[in-house]
Amino acid sequence: MISARRSETFPGRWASRHPLLDKLHIIGGTPLAGEVRIAGAKNAALPILAATLLADGPSIVGNVPHLHDITTTMELLGRIGVGLVVDERMRIEVDASSTRDFFAPYELVKTMRASILVLGPLLTRFGQATVSLPGGCAIGSRPVNLHIEGLRAMGADIEVANGYIRAKAKRLHGARLVLDLVTVTGTENLMMAAALAKGETVIENAAREPEVVDLADCLNSMGAQIQGAGTDRIEIQGVDRLQGTEYNVLPDRIETGTYLTAAAITRGKVKVRNTNPDLVEALLTKLAQAGAKIETGDDWIILDMEGRRPEAVDVHTAPYPAFPTDMQAQFTALNATARGVGTITETVFENRFMHVQEMQRMGARIRLEGNTAICSGVDRLTGAPVMATDLRASASLVLAGLWAEGQTIVERIYHIDRGYENIEEKLAGLGARIRRVPT
């Protein structure tokens, strides 16, 4: 039955079809040309949706990407009791006033590690939270102990047992938190918790990513007092309450980079719209080194290869503002088809070269030495059936397929669907010969 409760007005829970076995069929060799609109950043939208738990009134979040993790987050919020309505502009109205269950179950957290982001908001606003520990991750360890230790330092009573984090607190208090490792979700969780804590919290060695800045901007628009986001020291003066807000999520810099890299690989010319060139400076520098002509405006970027084959580049991943780890697989595809030898050094995550073996099956000449992939470019790859085990690796295989002779079939594309909104439609709009094959 439909009732007046908003938590029942988002119909995602009726969804039954999960296209786990869909494939992408790609015929390579077409230079990409045209315009593509970039979606909002999932990694900003997820914490911002969690942050709406902190507000006394309804919030409206716009520029949200159409991705499964977003619907999972909405399902999680709905189960907590939050009211959700998606309007005709695809903005999400969130009303946390009906929150009644402070529980994130394993069945949801296991499918999306970012579910941990409700821990800080629930605890600081409602004084309690029970959140499943996330499971393992294919691209290396990403511990949540920094979230837990930070909240304990702010006065939370936390027990970890039977796979769950059970946290309680009357009211959190400010603290000086020095993070052992740079963690984006850890910084975000603690920043949200500190927003309603009593007194000042300082987060040292904070993540500097634009998505952290976007969350801080959103929280400040709700009445929070946060300074220093975007640096490694964030200062938060806790306030007694936060109000609802209307906020648009920033553009996805990785999606931006992926389409630009696809254009470079295919010797094409593409304009990406609804983006922010400032977010991708390190990428643009590397693409320019690869031979791309680049023009930028306030919210657009044009990349033009003028029909030339890209030059191989050396890439070293590191936290923002350096070259992002989420773009190294795509640049491996670029180097695989470029002129010359380029190296890709991964310093952020372990086990993040699983795409290399698949690219080798497509004829790529790549040698792995520890955390470095040494690529000797070939003029054209050859199409093959391939599959990958994480989101960016899957995207890199699509990019490789765009410049391969013959047909490439990318399996397990549910990984891609987690991070790219309608990737086959957007690439087809740029002229790629690509189609989704449901099974």
Add this chain to the structure above:
Amino acid sequence: MSEASINRRGSKICLEGELSFATAAGLLREAAPLLEKGSDRLLLDLKGVKRADSAGLALLLEWVAQCRRRGRPILCQHLPESLLDIARFSNVLHLLPLRG
């Protein structure tokens, strides 16, 4: 003020106005007698819908479920593009019996 109406016109049931959180509960009540009568195929026409949100989509799905429980065929036509977008976003497009 949000307004919506639901009327039978021949073999069709026509929705007009706003199909949203503000109107869904009222429409559910108004539609009950229209859906309960008869066993012939029901055609829901949304040509007159000016605005819709996910609450409106949830209402549509509820009507579809009610009809299916009663074994009554139902089809929807002229869904606004915004409503189709929300259905795609919610991964429930395949649950809507669309005509044409």
